[in-house]
Amino acid sequence: MATVKLLSDAEADAIPAVKAVFDDIRATRKTDFINNFWRGLANDPASLARTWDNLKTVMTGETALPPAVQEMIYVAVSTANGCTYCVHSHTAAAKAKGMTPEQHAELLTIIGMAAQTNHLVTAMQLPVDDVFLVES
Secondary structure, eight states, X not given: OOSSOOOOHHHHHXXXXXXXXXXXXXXXXXXXXXXXXXXXXXXXXXXXXXXXXXXXHHHHSSOSSOHXXXXXXXXXXXXXXXXXHHHHHHHHHHHHTTOOHHHXXXXXXXXXXXXXXXXXXXXXXXXXXXXGSOOO
């Protein structure tokens, strides 16, 4: 159960700042669907606008990474952070942007391997090798 109200389209339309963001989400994503993340965040119109602007810049702006790869990274970080909602949302987005079943399987393998080795290194408290350090 959500801890905040999920604004309906009618409720969002009654708040000009929220309506503007929802309209931009629909236009940018070329869909009428507004997911629950945005509907919940709409309780704070300033936070909604700021978060959407930042996400739009990072995920739809001019980037060096292909869209499916961006989404796959989002899945990996969401997994590490334990965000079930985000794992589902960004897995769907990655598939919509071309992630194949084979890529998804490999992504899951990499996430699992990274989690295992991260925990081992953390448990061993190993110093970083000098060769890995960036010099300014």
